[in-house]
Amino acid sequence: MLLSFPVYAIDGNQLLAQIDKNMSPESYETYRKIINIEPDGRKREFTYYTVKKGRDKVAGLFIAPASEKGRTTLRLGDNMWLYVPNVGKPVRITSLQSVVGGVFNNADILALDYAEEYTVEKVEEQGKEYLLSLKAKTKTVAYDRLKMWVQKDRVLPTKIECMTEASMLIKTIYFKDIKDFGGGIVRPAVIETDSPLYKGYKSAMVFAKIKKRDFKDEVFSLTFMPNMESLLK
Amino acid sequence: MKRLLAIKIILTLFPGFVFAEGEYDLELKDLEKQIEKKPYTFTGYLEYHPILFGLDKNASLYKLRYFDHSLGDTLFQSNGAVWLEGSYTKGIATLFAATKSTYTASSIESRGKTQVYTGYLSLKPSPSLTLDFGKRTMKWGKGYAWNPAAFVDRPKDPDDPELSLEGYVVAAGDYIKSLSGNLKTFSFTPLVMPVFDNINDDFGKIDKVNFAAKAYFLFYDTDIDVMALAGGSKTPRYGFDFSRNIGTNLEVHGEFAYITHVKRTVIEDNGATRQKTFDAVNYLVGLRYLSAQDTTYIFEYYHQGTGFTSQEMKNYFSLIDTGHEDYIVRHNLRKLSRAIALQKGGYAAFTPGTDYLYLRISQKEPFDILYFTPAITSIYNLHDRSFQVTPELLYAPITNLEFRLRTGLLVAGSKNSEFGEKPNDYRIELRMRYYF
Numbered sequence: 001m002l003l004s005f006p007v008y009a010i011d012g013n014q015l016l017a018q019i020d021k022n023m024s025p026e027s028y029e030t031y032r033k034i035i036n037i038e039p040d041g042r043k044r045e046f047t048y049y050t051v052k053k054g055r056d057k058v059a060g061l062f063i064a065p066a067s068e069k070g071r072t073t074l075r076l077g078d079n080m081w082l083y084v085p086n087v088g089k090p091v092r093i094t095s096l097q098s099v100v101g102g103v104f105n106n107a108d109i110l111a112l113d114y115a116e117e118y119t120v121e122k123v124e125e126q127g128k129e130y131l132l133s134l135k136a137k138t139k140t141v142a143y144d145r146l147k148m149w150v151q152k153d154r155v156l157p158t159k160i161e162c163m164t165e166a167s168m169l170i171k172t173i174y175f176k177d178i179k180d181f182g183g184g185i186v187r188p189a190v191i192e193t194d195s196p197l198y199k200g201y202k203s204a205m206v207f208a209k210i211k212k213r214d215f216k217d218e219v220f221s222l223t224f225m226p227n228m229e230s231l232l233k
Numbered sequence: 234m235k236r237l238l239a240i241k242i243i244l245t246l247f248p249g250f251v252f253a254e255g256e257y258d259l260e261l262k263d264l265e266k267q268i269e270k271k272p273y274t275f276t277g278y279l280e281y282h283p284i285l286f287g288l289d290k291n292a293s294l295y296k297l298r299y300f301d302h303s304l305g306d307t308l309f310q311s312n313g314a315v316w317l318e319g320s321y322t323k324g325i326a327t328l329f330a331a332t333k334s335t336y337t338a339s340s341i342e343s344r345g346k347t348q349v350y351t352g353y354l355s356l357k358p359s360p361s362l363t364l365d366f367g368k369r370t371m372k373w374g375k376g377y378a379w380n381p382a383a384f385v386d387r388p389k390d391p392d393d394p395e396l397s398l399e400g401y402v403v404a405a406g407d408y409i410k411s412l413s414g415n416l417k418t419f420s421f422t423p424l425v426m427p428v429f430d431n432i433n434d435d436f437g438k439i440d441k442v443n444f445a446a447k448a449y450f451l452f453y454d455t456d457i458d459v460m461a462l463a464g465g466s467k468t469p470r471y472g473f474d475f476s477r478n479i480g481t482n483l484e485v486h487g488e489f490a491y492i493t494h495v496k497r498t499v500i501e502d503n504g505a506t507r508q509k510t511f512d513a514v515n516y517l518v519g520l521r522y523l524s525a526q527d528t529t530y531i532f533e534y535y536h537q538g539t540g541f542t543s544q545e546m547k548n549y550f551s552l553i554d555t556g557h558e559d560y561i562v563r564h565n566l567r568k569l570s571r572a573i574a575l576q577k578g579g580y581a582a583f584t585p586g587t588d589y590l591y592l593r594i595s596q597k598e599p600f601d602i603l604y605f606t607p608a609i610t611s612i613y614n615l616h617d618r619s620f621q622v623t624p625e626l627l628y629a630p631i632t633n634l635e636f637r638l639r640t641g642l643l644v645a646g647s648k649n650s651e652f653g654e655k656p657n658d659y660r661i662e663l664r665m666r667y668y669f
Binding site for chain 2: 018031032035036038039041044045047049063064065067068069076077078079080085086087088089090093094095096098099101107124139140141142190198199200201204206208209213216217218219220221222223224227230231232233
């Protein structure tokens with residue numbers, strides 16, 4: 001059993017900002033697979049292209065499978081929308097819904113910087129890791145509390161427990177397989193999650209490419225959602 | 234080290250070789266192929282959609298639709314469809330097209346048709362500006378089942394609101410500006426819609442050029458649209474809508490339309506027709522709520538000032554009933570022909586009345602059955618208290634294959650009520666769709 005020691009010399013919020021910086025550049029694009037794994041081992045995969053700018057602007061485009069192709073998602077702070085080509089207009093979605101089913105919800109898929117949504121209440125040392133206790137800044141954040149384990153040497157998360165206000169565990173997120181994506185981006189390539197609410201089910205995001213890229217602010221708007229394919233290179 | 238070198242050599246010689254990402258095998262070649270940008274896109278689906286109608290031979294709308302047919306208690310209809318959608322991009326220009334080919338067969342008719350749903354050229358000189366020319370849908374409004382402020386779209390089917398709609402031929406622009414502060418986004422969408430013989434001629438009066446515009450604001454985390462239509466094919470109309478998330482699981486929305494000089498032909502109590510002209514207000518308020526048990530509730534109240542009162546609907550049903558009797562007894566089609574002609578004036582709408590409630594409850598993956606969503610939907614006419622209930626099972630057992638079983642089993646309503654006079658007592662339909 002690891003002993004925890006409170007650390008007073010470290011500014012938890014600065015540490016959280018460093019984690020965000022190490023996880024992703026200020027403005028970037030990424031290709032990833034979102035995989036839902038059923039208890040019998042069957043998988044369902046989605047190929048998802050995401051662009052992000054600043055701390056609170058994220059947009060995504062589903063590339064595969066065919067049934068999801070062309071669907072786009074947008075997040076501006078607490079606001080989230082889904083555009084389905086057949087339906088033809090963006091509709092508001094909420095952070096606890098899931099556009100892909102499985103264990104990840106919209107807040108996980110369109111994740112913002114942690115420092116944008118959480119403040120650090122406590123930092124503890126546990127051997128080679130820090131344990132951060134985070135509290136949501138507002139009621140509109142998907143999880144009221146997070147417990148985040150962070151590698152001391154790389155300042156990257158290894159595990160996050162997402163909890164309700166009453167500290168009931170909603171899901172656990174694991175960060176695995178640290179990979180050099182080029183351009184100075186070294187971070188976990190796999191984010192996996194399970195939940196006591198979905199016994200036996202697992203979901204994972206496997207990042208294939210992460211690349212710095214600048215975007216105009218207008219890319220992150222409802223009106224641009226049907227045109228996201230034009231960003232692909 | 235030697236092992237790493239061997240893996241590198243294998244990956245160089247066989248780029249499609251499976252790349253093991255921890256326990257997740259990632260077919261790099263497969264992914265590269267998926268994310269490779271091509272100048273063209275092509276997608277679509279194949280659909281088979283059989284429907285069994287349980288006919289209500291005493292209902293007015295049955296008499297109107299099937300007066301010249303001799304049918305049993307049920308009618309089986311077999312429907313097939315192919316949806317094809319594609320685009321081609323060169324520089325700032327993209328050509329979009331979507332077509333739907335359908336074939337319907339039943340004991341009373343067999344017909345096939347192909348419709349162009351969209352077909353337009355889109356120019357995108359910058360992320361802030363888009364110019365579109367051709368046939369496209371605009372999809373204004375925030376309502377789920379109804380969109381009273383969608384001035385330049387075909388009406389939605391509240392019984393199946395997510396069905397694709399055919400567009401209109403327009404020249405439209407979109408200017409977007411992102412800002413910092415409480416107003417985060419502003420966009421402006423002006424459009425011109427010509428209505429002539431063979432161009433948008435089902436929109437309204439022909440030989441008119443119509444102008445419409447919509448301004449969008451993301452203001453204090455609330456979507457707000459303000460829209461207007463003028464030009465003569467339809468009477469001038471103005472509207473606004475809003476949508477906002479309240480918390481992590483609740484969305485609220487609303488829509489309002491003020492329509493001037495609405496003309497309606499209604500049936501008087503004595504059976505005579507009268508045309509009335511009035512200014513009308515249509516509005517909708519609704520919410521979408523996700524419970525902790527993953528149950529989604531969509532609830533809407535819709536007031537349709539342009540709709541028909543219960544008495545006007547009752548008089549219309551009486552016209553059909555007496556017209557049907559005239560046809561059976563005297564082979565006189567005069568009244569039934571009048572009733573058919575009046576359908577175009579609004580009586581044929583799925584919800585032609587004035588006040589409705591809509592409720593849809595769907596449960597994501599109950600009993601741990603993945604990709605299975607049962608739902609139940611009800612539309613309730615507040616004035617005549619008639620309603621329809623539609624249970625539904627949606628299941629996507631494998632990628633790109635989807636089954637939807639719906640049963641409009643409980644259509645309840647008394648004589649002369651809206652849902653009581655629908656041509657079917659029940660409807661069972663299975664929709665099988667394969668996406669490619």
